[in-house]
Amino acid sequence: xxxxxxxxxxxxxxxxxxxxxxxxxxxxxxxxxxxxxxxxxxxxxxxxxxxxxxxxxxxxxxxxxxxxxxxxxxxxxxxxxxxxxxxxxxxxxxxxxxxxxxxxxxxxxxxxxxxxxxxxxxxxxxxxxxxxxxxxxxxxxxxxxxxxxxxxxxxxxxxxxxxxxxxxxxxxxxxxxxxxxxxxxxxxxxxxxxxxxxxxxxxxxxxxxxxxxxxxxxxxxx
Amino acid sequence: xxxxxxxxxxxxxxxxxxxxxxxxxxxxxxxxxxxxxxxxxxxxxxxxxxxxxxxxxxxxxxxxxxxxxxxxxxxxxxxxxxxxxxxxxxxxxxxxxxxxxxxxxxxxxxxxxxxxxxxxxxxxxxxxxxxxxxxxxxxxxxxxxxxxxxxxxxxxxxxxxxxxxxxxxxxxxxxxxxxxxxxxxxxxxxxxxxxxxxxxxxxxxxxxxxxxxxxxxxxxxxxxxxxxxxxxxxxxxxxxxxxxxxxxxxxxxxxxxxxxxxxxxxxxxxxxxxxxxxxxxxxxxxxxxxxxxxxxxxxxxxxxxxxxxxxxxxxxxxxxxxxxxxxxxxxxxxxxxxxxxxxxxxxxxxxxxxxxxxxxxxxxxxxxxxxxxxxxxxxxxxxxxxxxxxxxxxxxxxxx
Numbered sequence: 001x002x003x004x005x006x007x008x009x010x011x012x013x014x015x016x017x018x019x020x021x022x023x024x025x026x027x028x029x030x031x032x033x034x035x036x037x038x039x040x041x042x043x044x045x046x047x048x049x050x051x052x053x054x055x056x057x058x059x060x061x062x063x064x065x066x067x068x069x070x071x072x073x074x075x076x077x078x079x080x081x082x083x084x085x086x087x088x089x090x091x092x093x094x095x096x097x098x099x100x101x102x103x104x105x106x107x108x109x110x111x112x113x114x115x116x117x118x119x120x121x122x123x124x125x126x127x128x129x130x131x132x133x134x135x136x137x138x139x140x141x142x143x144x145x146x147x148x149x150x151x152x153x154x155x156x157x158x159x160x161x162x163x164x165x166x167x168x169x170x171x172x173x174x175x176x177x178x179x180x181x182x183x184x185x186x187x188x189x190x191x192x193x194x195x196x197x198x199x200x201x202x203x204x205x206x207x208x209x210x211x212x213x214x215x216x217x218x219x220x221x222x
Numbered sequence: 223x224x225x226x227x228x229x230x231x232x233x234x235x236x237x238x239x240x241x242x243x244x245x246x247x248x249x250x251x252x253x254x255x256x257x258x259x260x261x262x263x264x265x266x267x268x269x270x271x272x273x274x275x276x277x278x279x280x281x282x283x284x285x286x287x288x289x290x291x292x293x294x295x296x297x298x299x300x301x302x303x304x305x306x307x308x309x310x311x312x313x314x315x316x317x318x319x320x321x322x323x324x325x326x327x328x329x330x331x332x333x334x335x336x337x338x339x340x341x342x343x344x345x346x347x348x349x350x351x352x353x354x355x356x357x358x359x360x361x362x363x364x365x366x367x368x369x370x371x372x373x374x375x376x377x378x379x380x381x382x383x384x385x386x387x388x389x390x391x392x393x394x395x396x397x398x399x400x401x402x403x404x405x406x407x408x409x410x411x412x413x414x415x416x417x418x419x420x421x422x423x424x425x426x427x428x429x430x431x432x433x434x435x436x437x438x439x440x441x442x443x444x445x446x447x448x449x450x451x452x453x454x455x456x457x458x459x460x461x462x463x464x465x466x467x468x469x470x471x472x473x474x475x476x477x478x479x480x481x482x483x484x485x486x487x488x489x490x491x492x493x494x495x496x497x498x499x500x501x502x503x504x505x506x507x508x509x510x511x512x513x514x515x516x517x518x519x520x521x522x523x524x525x526x527x528x529x530x531x532x533x534x535x536x537x538x539x540x541x542x543x544x545x546x547x548x549x550x551x552x553x554x555x556x557x558x559x560x561x562x563x564x565x566x567x568x569x570x571x572x573x574x575x576x577x578x579x580x581x582x583x584x585x586x587x588x589x590x591x592x593x594x595x596x597x598x599x600x601x602x603x604x605x606x607x608x609x610x611x612x613x614x615x616x617x618x619x620x621x622x
Binding site for chain 1: 576
């Protein structure tokens with residue numbers, strides 16, 4: 001079975017219901033066990049939370065933008081207005097089975113502290129982020145000589161909320177540094193399709209438009 | 223001599239007000255000597271009564287009841303004409319057919335709090351033991367006392383679990399107290415512009431108001447009923463000060479700026495030259511027409527004493543441990559009486575206890591009073607929260 005088939009369609013959900021969901025959301029949803037309790041940090045308009053709730057998952061959200069929160073609450077989702085950088089400390093240890101940080105890591109002030117908090121609050125963390133090592137990014141900087149802009153990251157350097165870009169390689173390095181175990185890693189191409197599973201890291205780092213990681217706490221070294 | 227205008231003596235509806243205190247023009251639940259209300263101060267209050275209004279129909283499963291709590295100076299007339307002032311209900315924007323608190327769908331109950339002056343037993347009621355108005359002989363009551371009385375009312379109405387409890391300001395305090403004390407009897411909670419404890423600044427403002435009432439010689443140590451006087455100046459000043467805290471700098475500026483009242487030049491006197499002065503005096507005098515001065519002392523005191531965490535070793539999360547209730551907390555950006563930081567503290571505690579909570583801060587420059595005004599974003603959120611809670615509760619479209 002190819003990874004594509006593993007990811008899409010989502011087991012137990014009719015394919016026609018999945019059309020309007022983003023590829024990375026479907027991938028995340030597939031990583032979360034049914035019946036678990038999930039915190040989505042930076043949940044935006046709540047699309048992922050809605051998808052999770054259709055799968056019998058108890059979802060909660062934090063969102064920075066007031067408009068996003070209000071749209072989520074209007075959808076009946078349990079979402080609170082808050083900031084990943086400052087509010088995660090208020091959550092107790094092991095409060096969730098999974099904590100999700102979808103396309104938000106690069107917008108935090110302290111990505112490392114945030115990542116550590118994710119794995120303190122949740123038994124597992126799912127982190128997705130745009131890969132700054134993607135070939136089109138590299139090409140824009142190399143040939144164009146300007147800060148990269150893409151369809152998914154259209155903001156100019158002076159008004160982007162994304163202040164801590166990293167590559168897949170950088171992220172893997174950070175995980176090693178803070179002793180985080182990578183249970184699963186998937187790179188998605190520009191169209192949200194997973195890249196070949198057996199491809200080497202450099203290939204992912206070059207051709208992955210974004211990375212999605214399922215993380216857990218590594219056993220403490222004795 | 224420089225001309226002086228004080229708060230005009232109101233067209234006091236003294237008789238109507240006194241009559242409403244004992245014989246309200248709404249439904250009344252009487253509790254006899256065998257059913258005392260156990261107060262936090264240690265006194266058993268008996269007999270006592272609760273005045274309340276209901277709207278809509280209770281369904282056959284008895285699962286669609288919503289209890290609304292009024293704020294400091296509100297009453298049970300949430301969506302019906304006030305019997306003393308003849309004005310419309312205080313939350314008609316929220317409650318009614320097709321409104322967020324839809325009377326076509328839900329059975330809505332709103333009771334006057336214990337200590338109030340609109341028919342529930344309070345300092346303006348007649349003490350059955352003496353045949354005189356309670357006045358300062360009335361025991362000091364707390365927010366938990368108010369809530370305990372409401373549970374007795376709900377029992378009387380044959381309702382086991384409320385679909386939702388809803389309130390803003392002091393009403394929000396009651397909603398949170400219900401959640402902490404009777405979580406199994408509450409399916410969902412909408413707590414607006416409130417806090418789990420009254421801040422030092424808020425206690426300070428209340429103290430200012432109480433001292434204004436007590437400094438009025440017509441207060442007569444609370445015996446104004448017997449002595450035929452009324453502390454309308456003191457209570458008016460208390461209301462003027464409080465009213466400022468319900469608004470915001472921006473709202474006052476937008477509404478009045480430095481505009482003059484019916485004149486182009488200052489009169490070099492202490493008349494109400496500015497529109498904002500005239501407005502505040504009007505607020506003060508119209509309030510004393512409908513509200514009892516002693517009741518104001520008791521209810522502000524109840525809010526001051528409120529501190530849910532204090533009853534749980536100072537840890538707020540402990541108060542909400544293991545609750546299955548769904549909550550929605552709402553604050554307003556320009557509310558400096560119950561600022562967003564207070565709501566955030568509630569949400570942190572609820573998150574820590576694992577409760578299912580939503581929290582929205584709504585942008586408005588209208589201050590604390592925003593929860594009573596026409597703020598569409600607030601209505602949308604309230605409606606959506608209730609609809610999703612209704613789905614989870616299995617409520618059908620009609621009340622049948």
